[in-house]
Amino acid sequence: MITLQWLYIFAGLVFLAFALLSAGDRANPKRLGNTAFWGLLAGSFLFGSYLSDLANGLLVVALAVLAGFKWLGQGRPATTTGEERLASAERRGDWLFVPALLIPAVALLGALVLDRTVILGVPLFGPEQPTLIALGLGVAAGLALAMAWLRPPVLAPLQEGRRLMDAVGWAGVLPQMLAALGAVFVIAGVGDRIGDLFATYLPLDHRLLAVIAYCVGMALFTFIMGNAFAAFPVMTAAVGLPLVVEQFGGNPAIVCAIGMLSGFCGTLTTPMAANFNVVPAALLDLPDREAPFNGVIRVQVPTAALILLINVALMYFLAFRF
């Protein structure tokens, strides 16, 4: 059975390689910072399950200190020049797409076939995160194909991977950090307090006002939390269920479905949703990648605002009719 733990070991070894290769990169004056950062992450993947909660927490503190003092640099492993790449692209043709497209192809295969495959009474995939396991298999298959066909130096995939990972930098663990912050917020009851504020201070005596408060509240609270899943139970318990559904008679399925989608409008506008909005800015080398509202968010805001408006209208006209 291939479990999530296998994937963690795979990831841990890759990050360990990034750390070791960083240490020898004389072109990066901050190479020891990179070694420490990716090394700690490797430790988290390889040994996190065996560490105490506090030890894992101190590991995160160390990551935050390394990033906070700007001790990470940009590694510059040797790679091909622009001309070499163009020549290679001309020579190898569209076959270059095949290893890259193996990732989605195997992901699809994983979801449709492998996840349901049972060999000698044992399921092929473990119960947790089967799509990620399929993604890992797709990467392994693509790498095997690329290595056999292109015959690069043995360390080249790790060096090229390190080049891209350094380009993303500390932003690579931002989504994981924000998810952990969300967990702390839940323990401390932050969401419930915000829900109380909404329910206490807004005069919602007309159903249109209640619909607006719920939809906009979902978007706003998602903007703060970076995650509509965190906002949904709070806003729905504070406004959606008691007012829109119970007091004004809205259809709960319609109210909740559109409420969640209103939260997604908030996701499109917030730097807190790092994996959607901050990571791509780093991956695409946008110059304003560290600004609170980078180019990706600014492109998304008009669409998010319009869809939110449409969601309010849809909920108002559909929820009380069906």
Add this chain to the structure above:
Amino acid sequence: MWVLLGIAVLVGGFVARLNPLAVILAAAVVTGVAAAFAPGVGLPELWAAALDTIAAFGKAFNDYRYISVIWLVLPLIGILERYGLQERARILISRARGATTGRILLAYFILRQISAALGQTKLGGHPQMVRPLIAPMAEAAAEARHGDLPDAVRYRVRAHAAAVDNIALFFGEDIFIAIASILLIKGFLEANGILVEPLQLSVWAIPTAIAALLVHGTRLVLLDRSLTRQVAAPEAGR
């Protein structure tokens, strides 16, 4: 209400442009300590609350490791880039007649939204699709029309490529009945004594999905003309 102090730390830290990792950790500790705060609580208790919060944060960070597993794709993408993957994507587009930035992004939007609606949310994504393929294609199409691009235009095209992946995913996935958000809604309503079937929920995600296609599709159709204007404008380099 003291627990909301953590959010203030978060917003303040982002506005002051401090490192987000440090800001997030500080916000978590402030939240945990504030939750323990009450009249008469002494320093030792607050110190213990801080340590407990760090431990809770560490546990959650460990539980959420699967989020960062996505970076496993980088060695594969990197090795293909070494042999000209991005250049190949550009060549493909420059030879395709009628391929414009807006049309390429619209085509990807539709494919991504449909595949997400069928539950295949992992078929796209920024590391595996947008950086190596979609963004270079969109840029190449703009270059084929306008020649060398001013930086502002190039970055705007890239931002649009990233945005298409997000918007198509968000407003496609809820049509699939077994997606996390639909199951969350079902579970929440059940806990409040209301039984709904996942299908009832996902059906009502369709109107918004259509609206998203119309709104963002229109913007993408208009994007080509807007890029032309931006390239022609004398202050294009701003």
